[in-house]
Amino acid sequence: MIIKRKLADNIALQFDRLPVTAILGPRQVGKSTLSKHIISNYPQSVYLDLELEKDRNVLSDANTFFELNKNKLICLDEVQFSPNIFKEIRGFVDQYPSTKFLILGSSSPELLRQSAESLAGRIFYYELTPFLWTEIQDKIEFNDYWFRGGYPRSLLNDNDFSTEWLRNYIKTFLERDVRQFGYNIPPENLKRLWTMLAHLNGQLLNYEQLAQSLGVSAPTVKSYIDILEHTFMIRRLAPYHSNAKKRVQKSPKLYIRDIGILHNLLGIVDFNNLYSHPAYGFSWETMVIENITNKYKDYSPYFYRTSNGNELDLILVKGQHIIAIEIKATSVPKLSIGFWNAIEDVKPTNVYIIAQVAMAYPLKNNIMVYSLQDFLNRED
Numbered sequence: 078m079i080i081k082r083k084l085a086d087n088i089a090l091q092f093d094r095l096p097v098t099a100i101l102g103p104r105q106v107g108k109s110t111l112s113k114h115i116i117s118n119y120p121q122s123v124y125l126d127l128e129l130e131k132d133r134n135v136l137s138d139a140n141t142f143f144e145l146n147k148n149k150l151i152c153l154d155e156v157q158f159s160p161n162i163f164k165e166i167r168g169f170v171d172q173y174p175s176t177k178f179l180i181l182g183s184s185s186p187e188l189l190r191q192s193a194e195s196l197a198g199r200i201f202y203y204e205l206t207p208f209l210w211t212e213i214q215d216k217i218e219f220n221d222y223w224f225r226g227g228y229p230r231s232l233l234n235d236n237d238f239s240t241e242w243l244r245n246y247i248k249t250f251l252e253r254d255v256r257q258f259g260y261n262i263p264p265e266n267l268k269r270l271w272t273m274l275a276h277l278n279g280q281l282l283n284y285e286q287l288a289q290s291l292g293v294s295a296p297t298v299k300s301y302i303d304i305l306e307h308t309f310m311i312r313r314l315a316p317y318h319s320n321a322k323k324r325v326q327k328s329p330k331l332y333i334r335d336i337g338i339l340h341n342l343l344g345i346v347d348f349n350n351l352y353s354h355p356a357y358g359f360s361w362e363t364m365v366i367e368n369i370t371n372k373y374k375d376y377s378p379y380f381y382r383t384s385n386g387n388e389l390d391l392i393l394v395k396g397q398h399i400i401a402i403e404i405k406a407t408s409v410p411k412l413s414i415g416f417w418n419a420i421e422d423v424k425p426t427n428v429y430i431i432a433q434v435a436m437a438y439p440l441k442n443n444i445m446v447y448s449l450q451d452f453l454n455r456e457d
Contacts, residue, residue, distance in 0.1 A: 080208070080212060080213065080216065080229075081212070082107065082111055082205065082212060083209065083211065083212055084100075084111065084203055084205055085111060085114065085115070087203065088100070088115065088201075088203055089115075091201050092115070092177070093177075094201075095199055095200060095201055096170035096174055096176065096177055096178060096199055096200075097166060097170060097177075097178045097179075097180065097192075097196055097199050097200040097201070098177075098178070098179050098180070098200070098201050098203070099180045099181075099182065099192060099200055099201065099202045099203065100112065100179070100180075100181050100182075100203050100204075100205050101181075101182050101183075101202060101203070101204050101205070101309075102183065102204055102205035102206060102309060103183060103207075103308060103309040103310065103335075104183045104246075104250065104254060105228055105229070105230060105246060106205055106206065106207055106227075106228060106229070106309075107205060107229055108154070108181045108183075108205050109126075109154055109181065110229075111205060112124070112152050112154065112179055112181055115152075115179060116150060116152055116179070119149075119150040119177075121148065121149040121150065122149055122150040122151070122152065123146050123149055123150070123151050123152065124152045124154065125151075125152070125153055125154065126154045126155060127153055127154060127155045127156055127158040127159045128154070128155040128158055128257075133158060133159055136159060136162060139162055139165040140165055140168070140169065143165070143166075143169045143173075143176070146176075147169075147173045147175075147176050148173065148175050148176055149176060149177075150176075150177045150178075150179060151176065151177070151178050151179070152178075152179040152180075152181070153178065153179070153180045153181070154181045155181065155182065155183060156180045156181060156182045157182050157183065157184045157258065157259075158257070160191045161191075163191045163192050163194070163195035163196055164195050166178055166180075166195070166196065167195045167196055167199065170199055171199075180192075183254070183258075183308065183309075184258040184259075184307060184308055204309075206227065206309075206334075206367065206371055207226060207227025207228050207229075207232075207334075207335050207337075208222075208227035208228075208229065208232055209227065209367075209368050209371055209372075209453075210222060210364075210368050210449065210450065210453060211368075211372075211450075211453045211454060213227075213232065214450060217232065217233075219450070220348045221236075221348075223336060223348070223351075223360070223361075223364055224236065224239075224336075224337070224340060224345075224347065224348045224351055225239040225337045226239075226243070226335040226336045226337020226338060226339075226340070227335055227336075227337070227367075228242075228243070228246070228335060228337060228338075230242050231243050231246075231337045232337070236346075236347055239337065240341060240346060243337050243338060243340075243341040244341055246338070247268075247271075247338065247341060247342070250308075250310075251264040251267055251268050251271075252264045254308070255267065255304065255308070258304075258308060260304050262301065262304070266291065266293070266301070267301055267304070267305075269291060270287065270291060270298065270301050270302070270305075271305065271310070271333075271342060272342050273287060273290060273291075274302075274305075274311065274331055274333065275333055275339055275342035275343050275356075276343065276356075277331060278331065278332055278333050278339055278356065278359050278360075278363060279330060279331075279332060279358075279359035279362050279363060280330065280331070280359075281326065281328045281329070281330055281331075282302075282313065282328050282329050282330070282331050283328065284298050284299050284302075302331075309334060310333070310334060310335075310338070311331060311332065311333055311334060312331070312332045312334050312366070312367070313329040313330070313331055314329055314330045314331075314332065314366070314378060314379065314380050314391075315329050315378075315379050315380075316328070316329065316330075316379060316380060316381065316382065317379035317380065317381045317389075317392045317394070317423070319381070319422055319423045319424075324383055324384040324385075325381070325382065325383055325384075326382040326383070326384070330380050332362075332363045332366060332367075333363065334363075334367055335367075336360055336363050336364050336367075339356070339360060339363060340360065343356055357406060358406040360406075361404065361406035361433075362390060362404045362406070364449070365391075365402075365404045365431050365449055366378070366390075366391055366404070368449060368453055369391065369393075369402065369431070369452070369453070370391075370393075372453055373393050373395075373400070375395055376393035376394060376395045376398075376400065377393070377394045377395070378391060378392070378393055379391075379392040379393075379394065380392065381401075381419055381422070381423055383419070383422070386413075386415040386418075387415045387416075387418040387419040387422055388413075388415050388416065388419055389401050389402070389403060389416065389419045389420075389423065390402060390403050390404040391403075391404065392423065392425070397426075398426050399423060399424070399425040399426050399427075400425060400426065400427050400428075400429070401419075401420065401423055401425035401427070401428045401429070402428075402429050402430075402431060403416055403428075403429075403430050403431070404430075404431050404432075405430060405431070405432040405433075406432075406433065407432055407433060408432065408433045408434055408435070409432075410430050410432040410434075410446060412430070412440075420442075428442070428443070428444045428445075429444070429445050429446075429447055429452065430444065430445070430446040430447070431447055431448070431449055431452055432446055432447075432448070433448065434446055434447070434448050435448070436448075436451070437451050
């Protein structure tokens with residue numbers, strides 16, 4: 078099944094404006110498939126997978142290879158395996174600006190650092206996530222998407238295959254990918270932490286408590302969490318500070334970014350199991366946040382919580398425009414006094430409730446209640 082990614086249109090709009098385009102995202106999310114779709118529109122193109130030694134050897138004299146393929150589209154997949162290539166790309170595109178580079182990477186820190194230093198002003202970055210609901214809504218049932226998550230091979234198969242595939246994905250990531258990305262840590266330690274984080278999904282991060290549970294130092298825990306974040310496995314949502322007089326929570330909240338991986342780490346085997354699981358509400362919150370933050374890519378995401386219980390699940394900020402979103406895993410959302418007080422604190426431009434409702438409807442003070450699908454499909 079060929080499913081068009083929404084990111085493809087964004088890339089097409091910018092592709093010819095700068096010489097280098099980077100697509101970042103986790104392994105098995107569909108970067109190679111998307112790149113081959115792009116390449117198909119460029120007869121003069123060449124593709125190298127730098128995870129393969131034979132393709133890395135092709136670039137042993139990168140400048141000569143680029144000379145042989147000047148004025149073409151050159152696609153370099155898994156570029157983090159050849160991080161020094163960015164300096165070669167910079168010199169070449171300055172000399173031959175009609176040559177285009179499409180680079181793909183599964184690990185952000187090295188890729189971003191090297192490219193930022195070497196390709197400043199010459200590159201556009203895009204992040205490809207697991208499938209968003211708006212990309213798949215006409216092809217699969219909502220509860221299947223919610224249970225299996227957005228990785229193509231997990232989502233587009235049955236639940237038994239999805240569960241086994243995700244289990245193997247997690248194992249391969251821990252035992253092979255992390256080491257290939259340049260991190261030399263015991264996989265069993267990272268697995269324990271990842272599982273602990275799944276049980277704390279949607280809650281505040283406490284590095285000291287996690288360190289005590291793992292028997293390591295707090296800086297070590299933070300470095301492990303950095304790895305999971307830089308490889309697109311988790312999201313740390315920063316607290317929003319709107320009023321210096323308010324005692325606002327300072328710790329970030331943590332989310333496992335793909336709900337399929339979250340459910341697998343928690344041992345949830347089907348949607349009925351999820352429905353009765355204590356993580357049900359946080360699972361819904363995770364899915365909503367990942368979809369909405371990708372709809373509003375040019376906004377900075379936060380949460381808001383004060384010491385006296387004023388709270389908003391998601392705040393999106395762009396300049397003076399503030400969107401406040403409360404997330405409820407119910408068809409009859411009830412709002413606490415803490416929500417209304419938080420609205421007074423933050424004074425957002427727009428306020429929305431995302432709940433499991435059949436249709437959109439207004440609440441007081443111009444607040445709208447939406448289903449996730451209706452909210453994602455609405456025109457701003």
